[in-house]
Amino acid sequence: MKRTTGVEIERLIQLLAKLPGLGPRSARRAALHLIKNRDKLLQPLSSALADAADKVTVCSECGNVDTMDPCAICHDLTRDRASICVVEEVGDLWALERAGAWNGLYHVLGGTLSAMEGVRPEDLSIARLVDRATREGMREIVLATNATVEGQTTAHYITERLKGSGLSTSRLAHGVPVGGELDYLDEGTLTAAMKSRRPF
Numbered sequence: 001m002k003r004t005t006g007v008e009i010e011r012l013i014q015l016l017a018k019l020p021g022l023g024p025r026s027a028r029r030a031a032l033h034l035i036k037n038r039d040k041l042l043q044p045l046s047s048a049l050a051d052a053a054d055k056v057t058v059c060s061e062c063g064n065v066d067t068m069d070p071c072a073i074c075h076d077l078t079r080d081r082a083s084i085c086v087v088e089e090v091g092d093l094w095a096l097e098r099a100g101a102w103n104g105l106y107h108v109l110g111g112t113l114s115a116m117e118g119v120r121p122e123d124l125s126i127a128r129l130v131d132r133a134t135r136e137g138m139r140e141i142v143l144a145t146n147a148t149v150e151g152q153t154t155a156h157y158i159t160e161r162l163k164g165s166g167l168s169t170s171r172l173a174h175g176v177p178v179g180g181e182l183d184y185l186d187e188g189t190l191t192a193a194m195k196s197r198r199p200f
Ligand SMILES: [Zn+2]
Pocket: 059, 060, 061, 062, 063, 064, 070, 071, 072, 073, 074
């Protein structure tokens, strides 16, 4: 194939095309936009990416991503530290934070149990959750896994593991379409789902 741009630009386009929501065509458009706005966009983005690559870390406590460990949420003494909201992915945590729907701590599982895809309990951070949940003073666990079969299976499994711990476990009242993923819900729906959480 005949090359129309330099390898550096081609590489930029190929990498952009790997971002969620961007195909080859929109990646090309984005690359062109960046190149045209070299000072205002391309260079600041480049240093923001370098900074993030340098500093981003996963919280060893809850699994959130931040530039410090423990993360800002785990550090925050104004939050309710006796309650943990369990989510599948960091994107779900961010969605709940955006909605201002939760003022406790979080636990990011890193996915869901799936027999089909061979995801077992030890592949997720379930043992660490049980460890955190059974610490002194813990009161409530809210299971905010998605309303998918895998999400609900995972929530049931965790409830079983926490049986006898004396903790109150509840799940989000999904006024949410079946298969609904938290990250795609509007903030009002999320807040309502959290407020009307019900016991497992
Ligand atoms: Zn954390």
